[in-house]
Structures are given as structure tokens and as C-alpha cells.
Amino acid sequence: MAKKIVIIGGVALGPKAACRARRLDPDAEITLIDKDTLISYGGCGIPYFVSGDIANPEDLYSTVFHAKRDPEFFDVYKRVKVMTGTEALDIDRKAKTVRLRDLNTGEESEISYDVLVLGTGASPFVPPVEGFDLPGVKCVANMHQAIDIKSQIASGEVGSAVVVGGGAIGLEMTEAMSALWGVETTLVEMCDQVLPQAMGPEFTRMIENHLEENEVKVMTSTRVLRILGDEDGVTGVLTDKGEIPCDMVIFGAGVRPNNALAKKAGLAIGQFGGIVVDARMCTSDRNIYAGGDCVEIRNQITGAPTYLPLGSLANREGRVIGTNIAGGNERFDGATGTFCLKAFDLSVATSGLTLEQAKAAGFDAVEGLSAQADRAHFYPGHDWLFIKLIADRTTRRVLGIEALGSAGDAVKARVDAVAALLPFHVDLDAISNLEVGYAPPFASAMDVVNAAANALKNIIDGLSNPVEPRDFLAEVLPDESRLILDVRSAKQAVPMQEIYGKRWLNIPQDELPVRYDELPRDKELYVLCNTGLRSYESQVLLRAKGFTNLKNIQGGFLVARKLDPSFGTKK
Amino acid sequence: MAKKIVIIGGVALGPKAACRARRLDPDAEITLIDKDTLISYGGCGIPYFVSGDIANPEDLYSTVFHAKRDPEFFDVYKRVKVMTGTEALDIDRKAKTVRLRDLNTGEESEISYDVLVLGTGASPFVPPVEGFDLPGVKCVANMHQAIDIKSQIASGEVGSAVVVGGGAIGLEMTEAMSALWGVETTLVEMCDQVLPQAMGPEFTRMIENHLEENEVKVMTSTRVLRILGDEDGVTGVLTDKGEIPCDMVIFGAGVRPNNALAKKAGLAIGQFGGIVVDARMCTSDRNIYAGGDCVEIRNQITGAPTYLPLGSLANREGRVIGTNIAGGNERFDGATGTFCLKAFDLSVATSGLTLEQAKAAGFDAVEGLSAQADRAHFYPGHDWLFIKLIADRTTRRVLGIEALGSAGDAVKARVDAVAALLPFHVDLDAISNLEVGYAPPFASAMDVVNAAANALKNIIDGLSNPVEPRDFLAEVLPDESRLILDVRSAKQAVPMQEIYGKRWLNIPQDELPVRYDELPRDKELYVLCNTGLRSYESQVLLRAKGFTNLKNIQGGFLVARKLDPSFGTKK
Incomplete structure (x- = not known):
């Protein structure tokens, strides 16, 4: 039968x-x-x-x-x-x-x-705030809702909107409404960053800045208290950071x-x-x-x-x-949570655990952040690609990867290759030698993903003593007693010295072997270059000369500026 | 010390x-x-x-x-x-x-x-043919040679060139000279395909056709017998297929x-x-x-x-x-030979063994070819991405992957992810469920690489009885006694019936459940659709109805046309 x-x-x-x-x-x-x-x-x-x-x-x-x-x-x-x-x-x-x-x-x-x-x-999860059932409050759980939202926007009824929830759906809907339709859009997220489930705070900050560049207002650490309006529709959203007037509210607060x-x-x-x-x-x-x-x-x-x-x-x-x-026998062994997202002209991808998730799961987790060109740095049209790897300090097991860049397929390529290995519980050596394809239109000979593993191994081995760029911006920079050693050219350092004064030291890397004695040995030195590579080498040199109190600013000037576009432009 | x-x-x-x-x-x-x-x-x-x-x-x-x-x-x-x-x-x-x-x-x-x-x-290997040391015969082994070649081309001395060797360097040099400089370039390769070390014949045929579209003359199965010229320079290359006049010869015949x-x-x-x-x-x-x-x-x-x-x-x-x-202890465990190449507007990537290499190494090797969009098929700007997987029939172990498409980073992404797994000797199930990231701008929900593994599993399990597109073109099509069952629309089939006559049968897939009895049961039927998916489903249906003599044309009309641009345009 x-x-x-x-x-x-x-x-x-x-x-x-x-x-x-x-x-x-x-x-x-x-x-x-x-x-x-x-x-x-x-x-x-x-x-x-x-x-x-x-x-x-x-x-x-x-x-x-x-x-x-x-x-x-x-x-x-x-x-x-x-x-x-x-x-x-x-x-x-x-x-x-x-x-x-x-x-x-x-x-x-x-x-x-x-x-x-x-x-x-x-x-979709809709928080039980007052007004959640007003007309003009939408979800995007099915096609009917999507058709409804689009027809309202297309008819010109929606001048401004609030998207609640900075997850994937929230971000994609934010772009959808603001990019083509020109709807004035505010993204409200309860956590202190967008994509809180998927990524650590660095790359999400870059996304937030990129959204702002694209006329989206981003409000993180913001809680929705009430939806305002009446049976004729929504007039605004009341949050703990004030009222946001709008004609439509879209919930993308998870499912x-x-x-x-x-x-x-x-x-x-x-x-x-x-x-x-x-x-x-x-x-x-x-x-x-x-x-x-x-x-x-x-x-x-x-x-x-x-x-x-x-x-x-x-x-x-x-x-x-x-x-x-049908009588067969196949297995589905689980997942590591590979994820990718395009937000305007940036793309991110991630797999595995974030640093915080890894710590919460009981790992002695440590992360490394690297910046390198997405193709050969001499090949036309290359752009920066940022990679963060998370590993366990003791076992060196790879626990997660995050990537961000402008060439979406290239960003995703790096994450997919590492994601394939995560179920095998490989250590960082497997990523150092990960055999991703190489030709100048696609990659550097030492690919950014190999370089990222090497950078994290250097941290675990104590060769590189890192400071997170977010900590550099939040704690080091505002503290007038901290010294920064800029090993870039004098030309690049001078504008910084104009802002930060005497505590912004500058010895270009090539002069360091003969000028290191000018540096104080009794104070912590925060070493900075453009991406973290030359500052790492300088740190190695200074350590060989007996300096012990050194910190390498991960991702360098480039990442700090991406995290805070005003960095180096004013005090 | x-x-x-x-x-x-x-x-x-x-x-x-x-x-x-x-x-x-x-x-x-x-x-x-x-x-x-x-x-x-x-x-x-x-x-x-x-x-x-x-x-x-x-x-x-x-x-x-x-x-x-x-x-x-x-x-x-x-x-x-x-x-x-x-x-x-x-x-x-x-x-x-x-x-x-x-x-x-x-x-x-x-x-x-x-x-x-x-x-x-x-x-570089230069075959010891007469004239190999004439001025105008070049290699690209170092910067000096590169500078020399470029300055000669830039000065307008080179109207036409022959590149000997269809490996990566040969192909890249061919594009370099013809694309920007407009040098009339002929590529000569001894084997019956370009990239003979790296890939099987399907995708390389697509590259060869693409080179021809870009005004490069491609001569495979061609042996160089002599370089012609005198101390003033090269005047041509004599091959077993005739003489090719030229002003420059570049050897890219391996190292x-x-x-x-x-x-x-x-x-x-x-x-x-x-x-x-x-x-x-x-x-x-x-x-x-x-x-x-x-x-x-x-x-x-x-x-x-x-x-x-x-x-x-x-x-x-x-x-x-x-x-x-420096006293450390790291390992380099070998390689699977991951490779990628951009040739004009096409990119290819590959890792592991080709079908022939796998057979030579003693595997009971079998391959599957799939065609699917490189991103969600409803997302604007998507294009076809072709993937070939090679596996061992008995153990189902994955032995190699090849990919081709127009979005280079996306092509490479698929190969890099599978390449990461090859050293672990995984079976096809690992690729069926390979957790590559998904969002419509990057992939289909069931990614092309997952689909490729599923297609090959169906072949190994006997659910799909494939015929290679190259064999279809070379053996089936010229044989007037073979029957083709086109399950595409009547509109798509009619031009084919005008060329191939009564042996080109047409029952659209949706009519097959009620019309299958029109088909002969005593003859082999070669089932064709656009990519091989609907023909596979039709094959499953017909088998359920008692048909036993069925072949599924892998890659369908799409791949056959890419292999032979004249297919379906004339007898």
C-alpha cells in the first residue's frame, strides 16, 4: 500500500x-x-x-x-x-x-x-508594547504583509518609518525602504549594536556608520516604550531616548x-x-x-x-x-550558524561564535582582527577586507570568524571556507595553511584569511600584545596620560600630533632601529600603524631592545577611523 | 652565539x-x-x-x-x-x-x-625546437623579461603573437596581450584542451569558446615544430597544423x-x-x-x-x-591543488583531482555537472554558475571540484569552501549540507554547491543515469538512430525539431504524466531540459512508469550550447 x-x-x-x-x-x-x-x-x-x-x-x-x-x-x-x-x-x-x-x-x-x-x-516577535496593533505597524513574516508594505510605500503614503530590531531582517528592510523609496528611516535596536546575535561590536559599528552615511538614523541601546497613533494609523514611536515621529513601524525583532x-x-x-x-x-x-x-x-x-x-x-x-x-537514512549534524548580509555597499559574513558567545560557552576565547586587501594589493580595484578570528587560547581551536568588506562575494568566500572547517574543530594552523585559491584578481598570495590566523597565533604566542581598536578609542585615547607611538611617516603623524600633542610620539618604522632610545622605557606604549602589521613588527623590534610595556593597536589607524569617522579629525 | x-x-x-x-x-x-x-x-x-x-x-x-x-x-x-x-x-x-x-x-x-x-x-620549460633561441622568443619567468615584453608591445612592434602553452600563465598572457594592446594572439596547446593539468574538458571548452569570442585564436592538439625567423626576429611558428605568422612567441609551457x-x-x-x-x-x-x-x-x-x-x-x-x-615546530601537510583563473569575463576555480586524474589514481571515479544561479534566481544580476564534482562511487568520497562563471569571487567561493574539506576525505553528504552562507544577494537557499553534491549522489544512487554533455554532442547527436526527449516547452523544442526531425521528441514536463504512453519503450531516450533538473525529474517519473532505458543529459541545453555555440542553430 x-x-x-x-x-x-x-x-x-x-x-x-x-x-x-x-x-x-x-x-x-x-x-x-x-x-x-x-x-x-x-x-x-x-x-x-x-x-x-x-x-x-x-x-x-x-x-x-x-x-x-x-x-x-x-x-x-x-x-x-x-x-x-x-x-x-x-x-x-x-x-x-x-x-x-x-x-x-x-x-x-x-x-x-x-x-x-x-x-x-x-x-515574528512583537514586543507587547502599547499600540503594537495599530494600523501602520507591520511585520514581514509572509508575502501578504510584504505586498501590503510595498503598496503603501509605493503610493507615497510613507514619508518616514521606524524599523524595530537590528537583525538581518531589520537591516535589509531598512535599506529596502530608504535606498530606493527615500523613506526617512530610523533603525531602533535594544542592544548596544546591530546584529547582536551574529557578530562582535567592531564590524557592526562599521555597518552602523555606513547606514548613517546612507541617511539612515541608527539608534542602538534604545528601547521601544509605546507605538503612538490611533485607528487612522501610526504617528510615532516613543522610546526611552525620546519620540520618533513616523508613518509606519516595521518589526524585525526576531522570530x-x-x-x-x-x-x-x-x-x-x-x-x-x-x-x-x-x-x-x-x-x-x-x-x-x-x-x-x-x-x-x-x-x-x-x-x-x-x-x-x-x-x-x-x-x-x-x-x-x-x-x-522515503525510507532512506541521511543525517543533519547541526550547524555553526553561517550568516551573510549585504547592507548598502558593505557586506558582512560570519560563522561560529562571537568572542562573547565563546566566553559564555566556557572557552578561554581570544580574538584577532586583521585588515588586508581583498585581492592582490597591486591589482586594480582592490579594497580592504577585514577579518576577525576567534579561537581558544589553550587548545588554539578556531571558534568563529567574522568578515567585512565591499566586495560581497569575496567577503563571503573567506567565511564559507573557514565555516566548512569549524565542525571539524580544527586549530589555527589549519587556517594559516588553508588552501584557498590564488590569482591576483582574487586574492593575495598569502590570503587575508591565512594572515588573520597568523596574526591570532602571534597574539596567543605572546609575540603580539594587542589592544582592541574599540578599547583604544574608548579608553586609551581619552586618557591624557597614555602614550601613542605612531610608526607611520611623519607626514601622517603630524595631523595627529596637532590634536593629541606630545603624547602622540612618532618614529617611522625604518628609523626605529636607530632611534628607539628616544622612547621612554618606564611607560606603556601603544604602537600604531595603518593596519596593525608594521606596528606588530615594531613591537617585535622594541621587545628585542628590551622594551616590555607595549601594546599593538589591532587594525591600526584604518580600523579606528572606520569605527569612529571623527578619529584624527578633532580632539 | x-x-x-x-x-x-x-x-x-x-x-x-x-x-x-x-x-x-x-x-x-x-x-x-x-x-x-x-x-x-x-x-x-x-x-x-x-x-x-x-x-x-x-x-x-x-x-x-x-x-x-x-x-x-x-x-x-x-x-x-x-x-x-x-x-x-x-x-x-x-x-x-x-x-x-x-x-x-x-x-x-x-x-x-x-x-x-x-x-x-x-x-620555464622551453621545448628544444629549432629557433627557440631567436630574438622575439620570450618567457615570463622574471621581471626583466616582463619589462622587455611590455616595452616591445608598447612601442607598437608587435602586431601578432603566438603563446605556446594553455596553462595559467599562457592564458593570462594571452589575455594581457590581446585585451588591452590588441595584439592578434594565437594560443597553441599540445593537449586537446587548455588547462590540462587543472580541469576536465567541459569548462575548458567554455573558456576556449570565450577566448575565441574575444578574438583569440585557440589551437589545441597542436604541436610546435619550429620557430621561424632570423637574427632580426621571429616571423612565425611552424606547427603540425600549419604555419602561424607572428612577431613574438611567448612560452608558457610549464616550469x-x-x-x-x-x-x-x-x-x-x-x-x-x-x-x-x-x-x-x-x-x-x-x-x-x-x-x-x-x-x-x-x-x-x-x-x-x-x-x-x-x-x-x-x-x-x-x-x-x-x-x-627559528626553533619552532610547524607543519605543512601538503595541498590539494586549489587553483583559480580569470580569463576575460569568465572565471574558473578548481581543487583536487579531475575525473581522469582520479581514475589514474585508482579511484572508481564518477562526476556530476550542475548549473544553477550564482545568487538567488530572483535577485537582479544573477548569472549561471557551473559546478562539477568528482567523487568515488564506492566510498562516496569527494575527490575534486571545478567551477566556472562570470562572477569570479562567487566562483572561487564555492571551490574554496569545498577545498577546505578535501584533506579531511569527506563524503558527498558533507557537501550536501555544507553550511555556506545564504542571503539572496549571494546565493540560493539551497546553494549551487549543495545542489551539485545532491546531483552526484543521485547519479551514484542510480536515480539519475547521466550522459556527459560532451558525449551527447560528440556521439548521440550525430547518430540519427538516437531519440532525444525534450521536456521543455513546445516553443523551445520546435527550432530543434526543425533541425533534427522526428528523432527530437517533445513532451513538456507538465504533460508527461498524461502523455508518457506516446513514448517508445524499446528505445533509449536521451532526456533534455535546460539545465538537467527537469530532465532528471522526468526521468524519475518515466522510470516509475516502467521505462528502463533513459539517459539524463547533464547540464542540459544550456551546457551543450556553451560547449558548442552552434548547437541547435544548424545541423
């Missing part, structure tokens, strides 16, 4: 599992159920639809060959029966049935399964797994509210599988559960489920 | 080893010796200097901060003594001395060492390791003529280290020795040597 496969949820995981199962089992009866009328769309494309980069909503649920992925498409091409506008109310695990309700007619029915797949996704159905059925639920699954993506009921935004998976760095609502994972998990429900 | 470190060879490996050793050992006496007057230059940048992308030769031996890396620079900044114009004649391993000759004065001298490093590099000094000293030399080194980059003499283009290293796929003269490896090996000669 044909196996009865019932799949609840039709955005990413569900359709993928359905199609894979169909290809392996030509006889199975496969039914895909979704509350919505639209299914199988590229939800991550919503910001690009709102921005106008993607003209029509259909583009997000069409194949490469412009076939609309609607119920008829699934019926004809995939031989999968689709029931849209249908809500799953209850699972009877003993009888192996699901009770359904037709959302148009209210009629209830029952469907039986041999194997059930839950791909119920996640819902929560849709676990109600699983919970009611008594399936195991984890600490983040996600359904618990094993490496075969099977729940605590061996006839029920789950994946995508409604499950927790294993963090491959810490071994602990993690919640990563990402469309890429949903698709890969969906295929594994499709194989397993 | 200060350790005496002598390093022979000053291009890539030597300077890197010298500088690293200096930073670890402030007291060592470090001497760097080179025959040439120019050192520490980016040799791989030579084609970009010749093309004019890089204006001045100095740019190739300057730092990011425009300091010239000349002997004075090494003396002042690195405290490394440099002896240029100095040839190393002999090594006395017992006395630990090297006999030197000053190439200006002819004067000989001796230098003693505690530890010696050989970074003697490689020399051979400079092993004479090591050989004379009795050091172990390997099967490729490279110096044998262990994982610490130490030769058969424990006081002598070697690296870069003059050594053989371990192929991490096969475990066998390999010869990979690449600047990136030289730099990474140089750092390992620098650490070890």
Missing part, C-alpha cells in the same frame, strides 16, 4: 521534503498543508521585493523557468497534493491522524498519515518557533521553544519529523542546542527529511 | 621565511641571496603588468604602503642582509658553507650557515624545479625533479630546508608526491620554514 506522507507547512522545508520524497517514492500519497494561500516562496527575498529590486511578488514563488509554484504546479509537476487555506488543529499520535480546518468554510476534517512532517516555521501544534501533541520541546529532533530530523515520535524554523538543532561548535531560523538550513534539512521519510 | 641563517632565493618563499625567522629570533644573522637584482616581487602579477592593469614594475615589488622591497628595505625594516646578483654555486654540507659568485665581478666567496633554506624556484644546487649537494630529489621535504619542510639534510617551486609536496587526496608551483603555497611554506628555522 502506498505510504501516506502528510506535511504541515508549505514555505521552504515542507515543499523540499515533499519533492525529495516524491522522487524517491513514486507511489507515496503526499499531502502538503498550509494555512496560507501562497506557498513555496523565497521568504528571504521579501526585503528585495519591498525595495523594488524584485518587481513582482510572483518572482518569489516562481521557478528559474518562470513556472509559478502554486498548488497546481505541485500537483502537475511534483505529484504532491496541496491544501492551502487549511489549518492543522491537532495531531492524534496514536491514531496517526491530523485534524484540519478549512479556513474559508470553517469545515473540519481529518487526514491520516504513516509519517508526518512538521515545517510550521516561526512567527519565535511555531510550536503550538507540536506542544499540544506532547512532542519534546527544547529550551528555545523549538521542537527537539535527532540527527535524522526525527522528533520524539518516530513517525513525526520536523525541521526548519520550528526546530532546534545542534550547535556544532559547542554541542549544545541552538535556534537558527535560516532558509538555507530549512532547505537542507528538508532534503534530509525527504530522504528519510 | 647568533644563529646563522642563509636563504637562497629571493622571490616569494625566501623573503617570507627570512622575515618570519627575524620576528621570532631577533638575534639571528639572516642573509638572503639571489642571482637577480630584483627580489620579493609578485611574480604572478606579471601578466597584469604586461596588460597594463598594473602601470609600473615597481608596483609588483612594493608594499601596500608603497615602500619598495629592495635590499635596502630588507636591511632597514626587516634587518635581513640581502645579496643580489649573487649565485650560489655549491653547498658543502659537512662544513656547512655555501660557495657564492658575484655575478658582476666574477669574484667567489664562501658563507657559512647553521641552517640553510633553498627557495631556488623553477624555470621545471631548479634542483641543480640541491642535486649537486646530494639532497634527495623526487619523481618530478623537486627537492624532497618532510612535513616540517626539511630536506634529507636536517640543517637544510626547502620550499616553493623547487620542492615536491604531498597531494592530500592521493597521499602521493605532487609538484605544484604556486605562489600561494610558496608563501605559506615560507612562513612554516621561518618558524621552524
Whole structure:
């Protein structure tokens, strides 16, 4: 008898599992159920639809060959029966049935399964502040909301907007509204940085500055207290830093797994509210599988559960489920949380743990920041690429990587290559010699990712005694008693000496071997060059000459200026 | 007493080893010796200097901060003594001395060492054909030759040129001369494809076609018999396919390791003529280290020795040597041969073994070819990215990857991520779930590299019965008895039916479930769509309906047309 496969949820995981199962089992009866009328769309494309980069909503649920992925498409091409506008109310695990309700007619029915797949996704988190339900307060959880937002913006009704939440969706929506449509946009984030889950504070500060350069107002460490307005719409957002007038509020403050159905059925639920699954993506009921935004998976760095609502994972998990429900045996071993994002003309990518996350997980974590050209420095059109590596001091195990630059694919390339190794728990030597391809249009002979590993090894080995650029700006620079040794040229140092006076010392690197005796030996010296490389070499030289109290400013002038565009322009 | 470190060879490996050793050992006496007057230059940048992308030769031996890396620079900044114009004649391993000759004065001298490093590099291979020493016959082994070539081209003396050798240097020089300078260039390659060491024949055919689109004449399977001309210069090249008139001949026919000094000293030399080194980059003499283009290293796929003269490896090996000669203990475990190249508007990247190399190494090798968009297919500006994976059928171990596309960094990103895993001998499941970053500006949710692994797994599992696009073009298409089933739209199939007649069947994929009975069951059917995806699905459907004799044309119409631009335009 044909196996009865019932799949609840039709955005990413569900359709993928359905199609894979169909290809392996030509006889199975496969039914895909979704509350919505639209299914199988590229939800991550919503910001690009709102921005106008993607003209029509259909583009997000069409194949490469412009076939609309609607119920008829699934019926004809995939031989999968689709029931849209249908809500799953209850699972009877003993009888192996699901009770359904037709959302148009209210009629209830029952469907039986041999194997059930839950791909119920996640819902946007909206903090329960007063006014959260006013018209003009939006989320971007599905296509209908996206179409609604875009039509309002396109009709010229929205002069200004507040985006609440500086995660990926928040940032992408911020760009979407301000870049093309010219909506005056304010980004409000509760934490002291954007992308607080994904990255440490340096690169996010660079993004924040870049957003400001693009006319976006960024308010971090800001809490939303109330949405202002009435039944005619939103008039503003009240925060603990004051009122922001606006015509629209968009919540991008993270999502929560849709676990109600699983919970009611008594399936195991984890600490983040996600359904618990094993490496075969099977729940605590061996006839029920789950994946995508409604499950927790294993963090491959810490071994602990993690919640990563990402469309890429949903698709890969969906295929594994499709194989397993058709009688196969594939594993999904977890994830390290590889992430990438384009924000105007900058791109960032990251994988693994941030420094703070690594410390919280019990590692003796240390980080190194490197700046190098994204291609051969003699090749035209090269630009700076910044890489941060996080490792454990004792075992030298690599725990995370972050990168930022203007050439997005090149930024992502470095992170993807290191991300591939993170599940193997490699140490820094593996990154020193990581065999990324080399030709001048693509990389330096010693690639920036190799250089970043070498820089962090030097820190761990005590050859480089670093100070974080953010600490340099926040603590060293304001303290008149600290001495900075600038080993760049006199021409570069003079403007700094005009601002910081006598405590800004300057001996160019080439003169250091004969002039080091001019330097005080009893005071801490903060050594600075343009990127941190020559200051490191100078530190090595000075240490050989008996200096003991040296700090190398990681990333040098370049990174400090990117973190604070006013650095070196005024006191 | 200060350790005496002598390093022979000053291009890539030597300077890197010298500088690293200096930073670890402030007291060592470090001497760097080179025959040439120019050192520490980016040799791989030579084609970009010749093309004019890089204006001045100095740019190739300057730092990011425009300091010239000349002997004075090494003396002042690195405290490394440099002896240029100095040839190393002999090594006395017992006395630990090297006999030197000053190439200006002819004067000989001796230098003693505690530890010696050989970074003697490689020399271009010039086949011993008649006329190889005529004026106008060039190599691009060093800066002087590059400057010479560029000045001749710039002065307008060179109307046409022949480049001998379709490896990386040959291809880069071909583009350099034809793109900016408009030199009529013919590329001559002995093998039946360009890049014969690096890639299988599909993607190289695409490159060859792209070169032809850019006015380069490509002659593969062509042997150079003689260089024509006299003491006034070259007038042409005689090949087994006829005479090619030209004003300049450039040899890019590979390099051979400079092993004479090591050989004379009795050091172990390997099967490729490279110096044998262990994982610490130490030769058969424990006081002598070697690296870069003059050594053989371990192929991490096969475990066998390999010869990979690449600047990136030289730099990474140089750092390992620098650490070890200063008393440290680092390893260089070998390489998988990651490679990338830009040719006009196409880029290719590759790592590991080609199908033929894998078979020769004893693997039961099988390959899969996939085509997918390089970013979300709904994101503006996306383009096709082609990936080929090679794996062992029995163990499913991944043995190699090749990629081609127009967005170079994106092409390289996919290969670098897989290359990182090759030394770990992972199987295809690791690539199916490879956690590359996803956002619509960078990738599809199921990235092309994941899709490529899934496609190859389907082949190995017998779900997809592929025919290589090159075999389809060469064997199937010319054979009037073979039937092609085109599952694209009627509109796309009609032009093909006009050319190929009744043997070009057409049932669009959506009609196949109700029309499959129109197809003959007793004949082999070659199923075709645009990329190989819908033809695979159709094959699955037909097999479920009892068809047994099916072949899926890998890469579909798209790849076949890229391999043969005339495919589908005439009989």
C-alpha cells in the first residue's frame, strides 16, 4: 500500500521534503498543508521585493523557468497534493491522524498519515508594547504583509518609518525602504549594536556608520516604550531616548518557533521553544519529523542546542527529511550558524561564535582582527577586507570568524571556507595553511584569511600584545596620560600630533632601529600603524631592545577611523 | 652565539621565511641571496603588468604602503642582509658553507650557515625546437623579461603573437596581450584542451569558446615544430597544423624545479625533479630546508608526491620554514591543488583531482555537472554558475571540484569552501549540507554547491543515469538512430525539431504524466531540459512508469550550447 506522507507547512522545508520524497517514492500519497494561500516562496527575498529590486511578488514563488509554484504546479509537476487555506488543529499520535480546518468554510476534517512532517516555521516577535496593533505597524513574516508594505510605500503614503530590531531582517528592510523609496528611516535596536546575535561590536559599528552615511538614523541601546497613533494609523514611536515621529513601524525583532501544534501533541520541546529532533530530523515520535524554523538543532561548535531560523538550513534539512521519510537514512549534524548580509555597499559574513558567545560557552576565547586587501594589493580595484578570528587560547581551536568588506562575494568566500572547517574543530594552523585559491584578481598570495590566523597565533604566542581598536578609542585615547607611538611617516603623524600633542610620539618604522632610545622605557606604549602589521613588527623590534610595556593597536589607524569617522579629525 | 641563517632565493618563499625567522629570533644573522637584482616581487602579477592593469614594475615589488622591497628595505625594516646578483654555486654540507659568485665581478666567496633554506624556484620549460633561441622568443619567468615584453608591445612592434602553452600563465598572457594592446594572439596547446593539468574538458571548452569570442585564436592538439625567423626576429611558428605568422612567441609551457644546487649537494630529489621535504619542510639534510617551486609536496587526496608551483603555497611554506628555522615546530601537510583563473569575463576555480586524474589514481571515479544561479534566481544580476564534482562511487568520497562563471569571487567561493574539506576525505553528504552562507544577494537557499553534491549522489544512487554533455554532442547527436526527449516547452523544442526531425521528441514536463504512453519503450531516450533538473525529474517519473532505458543529459541545453555555440542553430 502506498505510504501516506502528510506535511504541515508549505514555505521552504515542507515543499523540499515533499519533492525529495516524491522522487524517491513514486507511489507515496503526499499531502502538503498550509494555512496560507501562497506557498513555496523565497521568504528571504521579501526585503528585495519591498525595495523594488524584485518587481513582482510572483518572482518569489516562481521557478528559474518562470513556472509559478502554486498548488497546481505541485500537483502537475511534483505529484504532491496541496491544501492551502487549511489549518492543522491537532495531531492524534496514536491514531496517526491530523485534524484540519478549512479556513474559508470553517469545515473540519481529518487526514491520516504513516509519517508526518512538521515545517510550521516561526512567527515574528512583537514586543507587547502599547499600540503594537495599530494600523501602520507591520511585520514581514509572509508575502501578504510584504505586498501590503510595498503598496503603501509605493503610493507615497510613507514619508518616514521606524524599523524595530537590528537583525538581518531589520537591516535589509531598512535599506529596502530608504535606498530606493527615500523613506526617512530610523533603525531602533535594544542592544548596544546591530546584529547582536551574529557578530562582535567592531564590524557592526562599521555597518552602523555606513547606514548613517546612507541617511539612515541608527539608534542602538534604545528601547521601544509605546507605538503612538490611533485607528487612522501610526504617528510615532516613543522610546526611552525620546519620540520618533513616523508613518509606519516595521518589526524585525526576531522570530519565535511555531510550536503550538507540536506542544499540544506532547512532542519534546527544547529550551528555545523549538521542537527537539535527532540527527535524522526525527522528533520524539518516530513517525513525526520536523525541521526548519520550528526546530532546534545542534550547535556544532559547542554541542549544545541552538535556534537558527535560516532558509538555507530549512532547505537542507528538508532534503534530509525527504530522504528519510522515503525510507532512506541521511543525517543533519547541526550547524555553526553561517550568516551573510549585504547592507548598502558593505557586506558582512560570519560563522561560529562571537568572542562573547565563546566566553559564555566556557572557552578561554581570544580574538584577532586583521585588515588586508581583498585581492592582490597591486591589482586594480582592490579594497580592504577585514577579518576577525576567534579561537581558544589553550587548545588554539578556531571558534568563529567574522568578515567585512565591499566586495560581497569575496567577503563571503573567506567565511564559507573557514565555516566548512569549524565542525571539524580544527586549530589555527589549519587556517594559516588553508588552501584557498590564488590569482591576483582574487586574492593575495598569502590570503587575508591565512594572515588573520597568523596574526591570532602571534597574539596567543605572546609575540603580539594587542589592544582592541574599540578599547583604544574608548579608553586609551581619552586618557591624557597614555602614550601613542605612531610608526607611520611623519607626514601622517603630524595631523595627529596637532590634536593629541606630545603624547602622540612618532618614529617611522625604518628609523626605529636607530632611534628607539628616544622612547621612554618606564611607560606603556601603544604602537600604531595603518593596519596593525608594521606596528606588530615594531613591537617585535622594541621587545628585542628590551622594551616590555607595549601594546599593538589591532587594525591600526584604518580600523579606528572606520569605527569612529571623527578619529584624527578633532580632539 | 647568533644563529646563522642563509636563504637562497629571493622571490616569494625566501623573503617570507627570512622575515618570519627575524620576528621570532631577533638575534639571528639572516642573509638572503639571489642571482637577480630584483627580489620579493609578485611574480604572478606579471601578466597584469604586461596588460597594463598594473602601470609600473615597481608596483609588483612594493608594499601596500608603497615602500619598495629592495635590499635596502630588507636591511632597514626587516634587518635581513640581502645579496643580489649573487649565485650560489655549491653547498658543502659537512662544513656547512655555501660557495657564492658575484655575478658582476666574477669574484667567489664562501658563507657559512647553521641552517640553510633553498627557495631556488623553477624555470620555464622551453621545448628544444629549432629557433627557440631567436630574438622575439620570450618567457615570463622574471621581471626583466616582463619589462622587455611590455616595452616591445608598447612601442607598437608587435602586431601578432603566438603563446605556446594553455596553462595559467599562457592564458593570462594571452589575455594581457590581446585585451588591452590588441595584439592578434594565437594560443597553441599540445593537449586537446587548455588547462590540462587543472580541469576536465567541459569548462575548458567554455573558456576556449570565450577566448575565441574575444578574438583569440585557440589551437589545441597542436604541436610546435619550429620557430621561424632570423637574427632580426621571429616571423612565425611552424606547427603540425600549419604555419602561424607572428612577431613574438611567448612560452608558457610549464616550469621545471631548479634542483641543480640541491642535486649537486646530494639532497634527495623526487619523481618530478623537486627537492624532497618532510612535513616540517626539511630536506634529507636536517640543517637544510626547502620550499616553493623547487620542492615536491604531498597531494592530500592521493597521499602521493605532487609538484605544484604556486605562489600561494610558496608563501605559506615560507612562513612554516621561518618558524621552524627559528626553533619552532610547524607543519605543512601538503595541498590539494586549489587553483583559480580569470580569463576575460569568465572565471574558473578548481581543487583536487579531475575525473581522469582520479581514475589514474585508482579511484572508481564518477562526476556530476550542475548549473544553477550564482545568487538567488530572483535577485537582479544573477548569472549561471557551473559546478562539477568528482567523487568515488564506492566510498562516496569527494575527490575534486571545478567551477566556472562570470562572477569570479562567487566562483572561487564555492571551490574554496569545498577545498577546505578535501584533506579531511569527506563524503558527498558533507557537501550536501555544507553550511555556506545564504542571503539572496549571494546565493540560493539551497546553494549551487549543495545542489551539485545532491546531483552526484543521485547519479551514484542510480536515480539519475547521466550522459556527459560532451558525449551527447560528440556521439548521440550525430547518430540519427538516437531519440532525444525534450521536456521543455513546445516553443523551445520546435527550432530543434526543425533541425533534427522526428528523432527530437517533445513532451513538456507538465504533460508527461498524461502523455508518457506516446513514448517508445524499446528505445533509449536521451532526456533534455535546460539545465538537467527537469530532465532528471522526468526521468524519475518515466522510470516509475516502467521505462528502463533513459539517459539524463547533464547540464542540459544550456551546457551543450556553451560547449558548442552552434548547437541547435544548424545541423
